Amino acid sequence: MKIAATKHHFSPTSVDFILTHFREILEGKSFLSMYQHGENFEKNFAGYVGTKYAASCNSGTSALEIILRAIDVKDCEVIVPTMTFAATAYTVVSAGGRPVFADCTPDMTVDPEDVRKRLTSKTKAVITVHIGGLVSPHTYGLLDLCKEKGLLLIEDAAHAHGSMLDGKKAGSFGIAAGFSFFSTKVMTTGEGGMITTSDPDIYNKALLLRNHAKVNNTNYHREFGYNWRMAEVEALMGLAQLSELESFIRRRNEIAKVYDEEFSKVPRVVPLKVPARVRHNFYKYIAFLPPEVDRDLFHKKMKAEYQVTMGGYVYEVPCHLQPVFKDYATGSLPISEDLAKRHICPPIYYTMTDEEARYVVDSIGRCLA
Incomplete structure (x- = not known):
């Protein structure tokens, strides 16, 4: 018996949905990037997670970097669990901050008490990673600590689509969260990411930064942005996967x-x-x-x-x-x-x-x- 490490799955219904709408795009009846299917995916994903807003982008890494730029961690420290993929820390550095690594608890998620020991006057945010898809009860300890110290809690929810703690979904605990739709994830768009938040300032900044920071979608720029957009075919896959x-x-x-x-x-x-x-x-x-x-x-x-x-x-x-x-x-x-x-x-x-x-x-x- 031969067993693979992982396999993605698209049902026949999902395949028909994706191919039908992608054909319409290829026939010139819709745009290829960041249009109606992306907007629907964002709306449906926010509704599923339980936040006011969701902003799509091209990867989970991009999602985290956009969040960190939106809250402006430049020259600040951000506590990051050492038990995570390197990209979590990459995004802190790319956003101009300094990652400070913290130890985990036996459930492999970051330890609130170890986080507390590493706080300084320069600390601005804490990132928690729902490792393997587990939303740990330690999340409440992090929320209490952040409230006590006036810090922002960010969720790296790259692994955690649909995971819950006490009935509350991953992506709705912190000020914002970043999801990944990489090919190995529980739901996938091949590549792709999503930001969830109920903070209108973070949401509007995310919409700006992901599209080259084009003011009012014109070729006028007040700050550095990047091409972090999601393609419409990825949004189609996302809509299909979310439904299942x-x-x-x-x-x-x-x-x-x-x-x-x-x-x-x-x-x-x-x-x-x-x-x-x-x-x-x-x-x-x-x-x-x-x-x-x-x-x-x-x-x-x-x-x-x-x-x-x-x-x-x-x-x-x-x-x-x-x-x-x-x-x-x-x-x-x-x-x-x-x-x-x-x-x-x-x-x-x-x-x-x-x-x-x-x-x-x-x-x-x-x-x-």
Whole structure:
């Protein structure tokens, strides 16, 4: 049995919807970029998340940079979890700020108490990353801390489409959030991103910056912008995927339940515990190996002997240990360093069968025996 790390899914209905409307665009009946389908996608996505506004763009990275430029972090510090993709920190630097890395809790999300220790008079914002799709209860601690200190909380929701904490969706907790629609995500447009916010100033600034900062859409500019626009074909894919997102999440939760049951029979693997208050989208199903296991060898053996390609890490090298961020590193962040080395992400996707999920766990058990 051959198992891929991830697979995207477009139903026949979605394919027909996308092709029909894209044909109209190709026939000259509509524009190719940032038009009616993009506007509909923004409206529907904001309604789904529960914010007043949404602004589409060309990537999750762009979404975060636009937010950081909108709140003006130039010459300010922004607390960033070290347990995240490098792009989270890239955007701080690109927006003129300085990333300050913080450690995580055992659920791999940023630790509010470690954040508190790293605050200075230059701190302007805190970024929380809903790692693997988990909206941690620690989000409330971050909100309280930001309110206490007069800081802004930004959500990196790249992984977290449809995830919830106490019935509230990712993308609606902070002042603004950035989503990614990269090809591996729970819902995808191939490339693409979205900003969600209920702040009109951030929303209007996002609309300006993503389109070369063209004042009133003219060739007049008061500040630097960029081409961060979303193409209409991506918006069509986004509309189709959003209409099926709840079914994607339901199926991923069913697969996660199979994994939970089967991993209970594999004592050397410990799944990340998901609190009852959380509706996880399971972009990643995360589990931990014993420290003595050679994880690289394990991955190679799973693929070579069992034809199982394991999912990508989140993430194997914390940001503070990345060479590109050496000027921003300030010492050890032990919890993140430990979990980064020990976690695995078994394959999970909408079309995966229960039989395939059981085969993955059985193969992991055999590989570790």
